[in-house]
Amino acid sequence: MLSELTKTPEDIQQLDQKAITLFYKALKDGKEKVNNIRLMVxxxxxxxxxxxxxxxxxxxxxxTHTQQPLSTEGIDIHRCKLMTDGDWCLDEELKRVKYEERIQKLVCNNHMSKDTNSATAFNDETANSNERITSTEDRETQTQTEPLQTFKESLALQTDEILQHGIKFAKKMLETTSDNSEKGKALLDESKSEITVSVWDFAGQTLYYSTHQFFLNKRSIYVVVMDMTKCLEDVVSKSDGIGIWCGLVDDCTYLDIFKFWLNAIHMNSDYQSGKRTIKPTVIxxxxxxxxMKGSAEEIEKKMNMYFDDALCSFDNNSPIFEHIYRSRFxxxxxxxxxxxxxxxxxEIISLAAQQDYWDEEYPVRWIHMEQTLDKMRAEKLLIVKMKDVEEQDLKNVHTLGKEELIMFLELQHKQGNIIFFNSGKLKDFVVLAPQWIIEAFKCFIPHNQKIEATVLKDWEEYKKHAILKPNVLREVMKNSPPYIHQYEDAVITYMEYLNVIAQPLPNADALDAGIPHTYERVREETSGLYDYNPKMLNCHIVPCLLSRAPRPIDSFTSPDKPRTPVLAFVFCGKFMPPSFFHRLVAVCIRAWPISQERDQYCLFNGLAVFDLNSIYTLRIWYIDYIIYARIVCCSENAKLDNFVWRIKEVRRTLKKSLKDFVHQSSPVFDEYIQCPDMKVSLHNKGLFRVKQFHYDTEISCPVCSIPHTVKRSDARKHWFNKMLDQNDTDVEVN
Ligand SMILES: Nc1nc2c(ncn2[C@@H]2O[C@H](COP(=O)(O)OP(=O)(O)OP(=O)(O)O)[C@@H](O)[C@H]2O)c(=O)[nH]1
Known part of the structure; x- marks a missing residue:
């Protein structure tokens, strides 16, 4: 019932009962509407x-602004506040006052609530019912929660100081006003406004796609900017930043770039199919x-035609259309x-006000912690250790305690203000400025770093084969800014979590050569995958740097040897960021030893081969928006049927990983099987949607020269369970 009065944040609703109870307890001390707009340009x-x-x-x-924003090459973030006339001004100097005002409001509300206690009584009652539901768990949280009265008293003691600051601020603003500054007046009037806008100016790095999940989310309003003087079909020239574009496609056009951003926004939008949760967020x-040449009307028309043409390149039923706001500029x-x-x-404000998260309410007592994080940012800290945040929490007027602090940080993370994961080694760090992650990523991309002569040889190998040896890693770190190299552990942990880097397993030969077989097997809850960490193979692979061109795929397989049909993951909307494949390679590197040919890893740009055991190998490769996989046996006498459970396990690993990379619950790829009779695997030819075999027992093959059909049993052989024949659903193919 409480949720009828309180607009409970959607993110809270997804937490467990214990966390929800903790949240409502925190709300009892006062709540406030939070309307922060994240504007991604x-x-x-x-x-x-x-x-x-x-x-x-x-x-x-x-x-008028001289101070540099907290800035990296990747993203500039400007925090703004609304003035009376609707214009936006920087929020920096107002931050302190804002916190003080919010706290004053809490104090006033609490005084009022002493007289008119109905709302609190209702809250108490509801919380009591919550207590009844989770009585044992709740006792634990209660011990961590400072009594409400103590909190009010400590705030009351502070009130004078707060008011003093308020008066000082008012004086300062009046002085500004006496300078006849229109803006000063507007600021004073509007300093009560609760709406803030953080404007994120993205540099165009598509290379950093792996990090987009931290920046593009459903709580953002997007402005997608296109230069009207560039034709959609024109190829982006090198001088226009193709290096930054970094090989998403060769010869990519302005249209490709437009589609890339809309697809990226969609993939990170947490869209749930069937529930129609998409609300337009893209301007x-x-x-x-x-x-542009012509009258005002003509150029307006040209702009509309430009965007219409660009949008028409998406399929008719594409969900992308639902993201687009009607007004264009x-x-x-x-x-x-x-x-x-x-x-x-x-228009941005009105669009934000239509979103589900608008007017959500949060505990006012979290203000101190917000302020603490802001203070740390003001000291130019981009990342801090969790224990430092905990220490600061103890110094605050109201200490949140570990559990509430973690909930606060997790919600801040979901809102995109910080990066924090409460699991594995990641829980030891709080990334205060999300752009730190781009900086961390960037240090693995070779540019014009000055490299020590002693490391040069290994550095060249890194550039050529993407093998990052410990000495190269040390060099990379040495060349990076202090906020990166001082946090080397965090950099490696985050890059492993993002599957930007991965440590290979030793292969059978290495094991035979006497390398100990005892791996430390660590389950990283965050990735959901087993992470073998063979200490003796201390190097990493950086899959996005693999540049060696592979031989044609069929040179890796022979039609005479036992092999599975080709399994294909076909991405909807004909779009798959290459980083998905790179990340999949990283997952496989952790799961199986990389195959070797003449002492070289079989890792190429767009193709990778792994040893599942001494005779079976897995090949994965991708072209455009399709990822393919095939398992091949090098012994003519072996029978794939004896290996079926491993084959299914491989498919599950691949599928689960791809699902994890996409930050939304609706499926963005579909599984296909290539005609098992095809001798040579051709791109996007003879592909059969596996779910179709739920309805059809056989489907005719339009590709092979000899007319034939593909039977359900053949299509599902090896990769899929037999029981699918009866139980397969459209939602999950097991
Ligand atoms: N004539 C004209 N020039 C513009 C316009 N918008 C931007 N420019 C110029 O285009 C150049 C690039 O503009 P930026 O705003 O730096 O472009 P950006 O997209 O932020 O580029 P990055 O920061 O490199 O990602 C600058 O020289 C601008 O002055 C416009 O509307 N008209």
Missing amino acids: VGMHGMGKTSLVNNLIWEFRNK LVGTRKDK LVNNLSPNDSSFGELQK
Whole structure:
């Protein structure tokens, strides 16, 4: 019943009962509506994103701001607040006042609640019913929660100090106003506003796709920026930043880039099929209006045609359309006083106000911890140890205690403000500035680092074969900024978690050569996968750097040897970021030894081979939006039927990993089997949707020269369970 009065954050509803009880207890001390808008400005390098962001923020537009934002090459984040006229100004100097006001409000509310106790009584009653549900668990949490009265008293003691600050602030603002500054007046009026906008200016690195899950989420409003002077079909030239684009496709066009961003937004949107939860969050913005020819009406029409053409390249029933907001904007960034910027600001706020998360309520007593994190950020800390956060918590007026602190951090993570995982080694760190993760990723990408002569040879091997030996890792760390190398453990842990790097297993030869067989087997709960950590093989592989071109896939298999049909994971919307394949390779590297040919790992750009045992190997490769897998036996006498349980296990590992990479519950890929009679595996030919065999016992093959059908039993042989014949559902193919 409490949730009828309180707009419970959706993220809370997904927590367990114990955490929910803890949250409601925290709410009893006061709650506040939180309306933070995350605005993600995305698009390719040079499209005009930064210029657009500058025109949206008062200080940048009027060039009054000298202080550099917390910035990395990857993303600039500006925290803004609304002024009375709807314009946005930087929030930095107001932060302290904002916290004080929020606390004052809590104190007032609590005083009032002494007189009119109905709401609290209701809360108490509901909480009591919660207590009844989880009585034993709750006793534990109760001991961690400071009594409400003590909290109120400690706040009351602080009230004077808070008011003093409030008065000081008011004076300061009046002084500004006496300078006839319109802005000063507006700020003073509006300092009560609860709406904040954090504007994220993304550089165009598609290479960092593995990290996008931390930035693109369902709690964001997106502005996708396109330069109206670039034709959709034009190939992006190297000087336009293809290095940054980094091989998503060769010869990629502006249309590819547009589609890349919309697909990336969709994949990270937590869209649930069937539940129709997509609400438009994407605003399309065209830049360089000044360079377009024609009347105002004509150029508006051209902009609409441009975006219509771009959107029409998606399939008819694509969910992408549901993300797109009806209003589009055309701007000239060189004209800061153009009214379109104000209109865009208003549209962003109104769009955010329509989202499910708008007006969600959070405990006011979390303000201190928010402030603590902000203070740490102000000290330019991008990442901190969890124990430091715990220490700070103890110093706060109201200590949250470990359990509530963890819940607070997990929710901050879900909102995209920090990165925090309460599991494995990751729980020892709190990433205060999510862009740190891009910095960490970047140090593994060779650029013009100065390399010690003693390491040069291994460095060259790293660039060529993506093998990161400990000395190269040390060198990479040495060359990185202090906030990276001082946190080397965290860098490695996060990069392993993201499957950017992986430690290989020793293969059978290495074991025969006397390398001890006792691996430390660590279950990383965060990845859900077993992570063998053979200490003696201390090197890592960085799959996204694999550049060696593979031989044709059929040179790896012979039609005369026992082999499974080709299993294909076909991505919906004809889009799969290459990083999905790289991450899958990382998972496989941890699961099975990498096959070797003439003492070289069989790892290529787009293809990898693993030893499942001494005679069976797994090949995985990808082309465009399809990932393929085939298991092959090198002994003519062996029977695949004797290996069936391992084959199914391999499929489950591949499928589960791909599912984990996608941050939404609706399926984004489908499983297909290639015609088992095809001698040579051809890309996107002779593929049969496995679920189709639920309805059909055989399907005719349109590809093979000799007309034939593919039988259900043949299609499902090896990779799938026989029981599928009866029990397969459309949701899960086991
Ligand atoms: N004529 C004209 N030039 C523009 C417009 N918008 C941006 N520019 C220019 O285009 C260049 C690139 O603009 P940026 O805003 O830095 O582009 P970006 O997308 O942020 O690029 P990255 O920061 O590299 O990702 C700058 O020289 C801008 O002055 C526009 O509307 N009209």
